[in-house]
Amino acid sequence: MLEQELKEIWQHSSEGEQIKFKMSKLMIDMEARVTRMERNIKNRDRREIIASLIGIPLFGYFAYEIPFLVTKIACVFAVLFFVYVIYKLKNAQKLRSSIDVASSFSEQLEAQRNYLKEQSKLLDNVLYWYVLPPFIMNIVFILGLGDPVQFDWNPMLLEYLPITPKEKLSTIIMLALFYGFIVLLNKSAVKINYKPVIQDIEQLQLQLKSEN
Amino acid sequence: MEDTMQVERDRSFEDILENNKHKIYRLCRIYAVSPIEPQDLFQEIVYEVWRSFKSFKGKASIDTWIYRISLNVCLRSKIKLDKKNSHEARLESIQFIKADSEYDEDQEDKFQMLRSCISVLNEVDKSLIVLHLEELSYKDIGVITGLTENHVAVKMKRIRKKLFDCINLKMK
Numbered sequence: 001m002l003e004q005e006l007k008e009i010w011q012h013s014s015e016g017e018q019i020k021f022k023m024s025k026l027m028i029d030m031e032a033r034v035t036r037m038e039r040n041i042k043n044r045d046r047r048e049i050i051a052s053l054i055g056i057p058l059f060g061y062f063a064y065e066i067p068f069l070v071t072k073i074a075c076v077f078a079v080l081f082f083v084y085v086i087y088k089l090k091n092a093q094k095l096r097s098s099i100d101v102a103s104s105f106s107e108q109l110e111a112q113r114n115y116l117k118e119q120s121k122l123l124d125n126v127l128y129w130y131v132l133p134p135f136i137m138n139i140v141f142i143l144g145l146g147d148p149v150q151f152d153w154n155p156m157l158l159e160y161l162p163i164t165p166k167e168k169l170s171t172i173i174m175l176a177l178f179y180g181f182i183v184l185l186n187k188s189a190v191k192i193n194y195k196p197v198i199q200d201i202e203q204l205q206l207q208l209k210s211e212n
Numbered sequence: 213m214e215d216t217m218q219v220e221r222d223r224s225f226e227d228i229l230e231n232n233k234h235k236i237y238r239l240c241r242i243y244a245v246s247p248i249e250p251q252d253l254f255q256e257i258v259y260e261v262w263r264s265f266k267s268f269k270g271k272a273s274i275d276t277w278i279y280r281i282s283l284n285v286c287l288r289s290k291i292k293l294d295k296k297n298s299h300e301a302r303l304e305s306i307q308f309i310k311a312d313s314e315y316d317e318d319q320e321d322k323f324q325m326l327r328s329c330i331s332v333l334n335e336v337d338k339s340l341i342v343l344h345l346e347e348l349s350y351k352d353i354g355v356i357t358g359l360t361e362n363h364v365a366v367k368m369k370r371i372r373k374k375l376f377d378c379i380n381l382k383m384k
Binding site for chain 2: 013018022102104200
């Protein structure tokens with residue numbers, strides 16, 4: 001078979017089906033999908049950022065209200081940590097929006113790989129940037145809580161704070177289990193969702209570069 | 213004034229779709245692997261063309277631009293980057309109707325033979341041969357894939373041999 005014959009077979013291969021557009025409806029469908037996608041992304045980002053924004057005034061209030069110096073310091077660090085989390089999330093958003101579907105195949109692969117690697121690194125290192133800092137701050141916060149009677153301190157939130165050694169220990173254990181669960185969840189997301197896709201992309205990049 | 217611009221924009225988007233629908237569909241027929249149907253991929257490409265159309269400045273030719281988007285979307289579906297999008301419902305505004313004339317079973321059989329030979333190639337080779345069958349020059353293929361013209365030529369020589377070996381084997 002000649003190459004020209006192959007090209008003809010190829011060119012005719014779309015003739016088995018007629019494709020028709022209902023244009024005015026298609027425009028509405030496209031706009032609706034763009035709006036829906038943008039709304040979904042915005043909502044997800046908003047949820048993550050709101051959680052951090054709630055933490056800032058809450059721990060700011062604790063820093064002001066609680067009389068124990070060590071706990072006060074832990075609260076200030078907690079506020080700084082929430083600011084850092086917002087910065088991290090915003091940074092990841094910028095990287096995501098830079099992927100252009102109309103770029104060349106190799107540019108697209110590189111951009112996708114960089115984005116996925118960044119996301120995967122973010123999740124894989126969640127222990128260091130998302131778990132350990134607040135966990136250590138929580139421990140400092142809890143251990144810093146002294147005897148409220150000595151400070152003549154009796155606010156409403158006192159009943160929610162672990163004051164006795166037994167309460168402190170059980171709270172720390174619960175927090176350790178909770179944070180451990182978060183780490184496992186993120187590690188498994190990296191293994192299941194990110195690593196195979198990154199490997200596929202790298203494989204494609206190798207195929208593209210090779211002379212064979 | 214804005215309404216007029218919007219109408220013009222919609223009009224040229226419509227022209228782009230009408231003029232390129234068959235070439236997009238041909239790519240979809242190669243890249244769609246169950247459970248994704250060519251119609252699903254086609255719809256996804258139309259969506260990405262619509263999204264990118266706003267930022268299209270005409271620096272590249274429409275052809276190159278369409279092929280870039282189509283190939284990128286097809287490959288994204290392959291490497292499972294678009295899990296969410298594969299669940300998008302079929303749009304009623306895009307209709308696929310079986311053609312009742314000309315295209316016969318013999319042609320379809322020949323296409324299936326070609327398709328099966330293309331499907332054994334790796335993803336990069338697949339995209340290069342598909343663009344070649346679309347009668348694009350090596351230079352244009354280079355612009356779409358990001359390879360140099362020489363690199364495309366070297367690769368194409370080997371891919372063509374593979375394809376013809378496979379087809380000759382099937383025709384025996």
